[in-house]
Amino acid sequence: MSDFFQDSPLRIAGREFASRLLVGTGKYRDFDETAEAIAASGAEIVTFAVRRTNLGQDAGEPNLLDAVPPERFTLLPNTAGCYTAKDAVRTCKLARELLDGHNLVKLEVLGDDATLYPNVVETLSAAETLIADGFDVMVYTSDDPIVARELERLGCCAIMPLGSLIGSGHGIQNPYNIRLIIEQSGVPVLVDAGIGTASEAALAMELGCDAVLMNSAIAHARQPVLMAGAMKKAIEAGREAFLAGRMPRRQSAEPSSPFAGRIHG
Amino acid sequence: MTYASLSASASREDAMQILLNGETRALESNATVAELVESLGLAGRRIAVEVNEEIVPKSEHDGIRLTEGDRVEVVHAIGGG
Numbered sequence: 301m302s303d304f305f306q307d308s309p310l311r312i313a314g315r316e317f318a319s320r321l322l323v324g325t326g327k328y329r330d331f332d333e334t335a336e337a338i339a340a341s342g343a344e345i346v347t348f349a350v351r352r353t354n355l356g357q358d359a360g361e362p363n364l365l366d367a368v369p370p371e372r373f374t375l376l377p378n379t380a381g382c383y384t385a386k387d388a389v390r391t392c393k394l395a396r397e398l399l400d401g402h403n404l405v406k407l408e409v410l411g412d413d414a415t416l417y418p419n420v421v422e423t424l425s426a427a428e429t430l431i432a433d434g435f436d437v438m439v440y441t442s443d444d445p446i447v448a449r450e451l452e453r454l455g456c457c458a459i460m461p462l463g464s465l466i467g468s469g470h471g472i473q474n475p476y477n478i479r480l481i482i483e484q485s486g487v488p489v490l491v492d493a494g495i496g497t498a499s500e501a502a503l504a505m506e507l508g509c510d511a512v513l514m515n516s517a518i519a520h521a522r523q524p525v526l527m528a529g530a531m532k533k534a535i536e537a538g539r540e541a542f543l544a545g546r547m548p549r550r551q552s553a554e555p556s557s558p559f560a561g562r563i564h565g
Numbered sequence: 566m567t568y569a570s571l572s573a574s575a576s577r578e579d580a581m582q583i584l585l586n587g588e589t590r591a592l593e594s595n596a597t598v599a600e601l602v603e604s605l606g607l608a609g610r611r612i613a614v615e616v617n618e619e620i621v622p623k624s625e626h627d628g629i630r631l632t633e634g635d636r637v638e639v640v641h642a643i644g645g646g
Contacts, residue, residue, distance in 0.1 A: 324646025
């Protein structure tokens with residue numbers, strides 16, 4: 301934020317954050333690039349995936365959690381790759397054990413390989429189970445406002461509709477639905493998935509999103525670290541523009557310079 | 566003890582088979598979770614262990630003994646979005 305304005309912090313499940321950009325850790329060249337890009341993004345919340353340990357691995361092999369230490373970042377384990385509520389719940393429990401009891405998770409239950417579109421039936425079921433088990437659930441979902449409302453009613457601590465398909469870089473395809481979800485929600489709304497470039501991140505914030513979560517837009521940029529910095533600025537610019545309130549749109553022109561006093565008047 | 570020596574030392578009578586991350590592995594009978602983790606070179610690493618779809622907390626690795634046919638998952642954090 302600028303020197304002249306102090307925004308209120310982003311509040312998720314009782315935790316407060318200055319940054320409104322959340323980033324993933326997938327698709328980077330190596331952990332050094334991951335760490336550099338995250339530093340440039342200013343993100344405080346960082347997502348990761350849980351997978352089987354490669355048992356052939358050298359014990360000295362670098363670990364993601366060394367590049368993104370849990371002492372410095374709020375780690376947000378995801379359930380990417382899960383297609384059933386049961387698998388998503390198991391994954392969250394493993395993540396909680398991995399992070400010594402940390403209970404904030406990103407729930408996503410996918411519907412199919414081609415679209416990675418959320419299976420909202422399984423997502424609702426998993427959310428209910430996880431919340432009953434004490435998890436704070438940030439939930440990836442479709443941009444359907446009725447499903448979003450139901451997820452909030454179950455107790456999800458953040459609603460995260462897709463802008464467009466995961467990894468597609470198609471931006472926000474239905475800004476009107478995102479608006480509807482923002483207007484009805486009492487918990488933070490984040491666009492999660494679809495952002496391709498800085499202007500799209502700014503648009504999400506101008507619509508009134510509380511934050512944006514992205515991975516590919518940074519990791520798959522030609523220069524990820526440079527793009528991470530661009531996204532940080534876009535999120536801040538979009539947030540300030542939203543708070544400032546845009547001018548009304550007009551059908552006709554209106555001069556910025558006065559007519560009175562013109563020399564040929 | 567390395568995993569290789571643990572396997573080699575497991576004779577017919579005192580050996581058992583478990584399913585570790587989806588693959589069959591021979592292990593000394595009644596090995597604890599901690600002994601398995603140690604044999605894999607993962608002691609002290611940031612991992613989580615599940616046995617038969619139940620989490621085994623780190624504090625219980627020493628006390629829980631594995632039995633024939635147990636399905637064990639050992640997971641860690643990797644990049645993802």
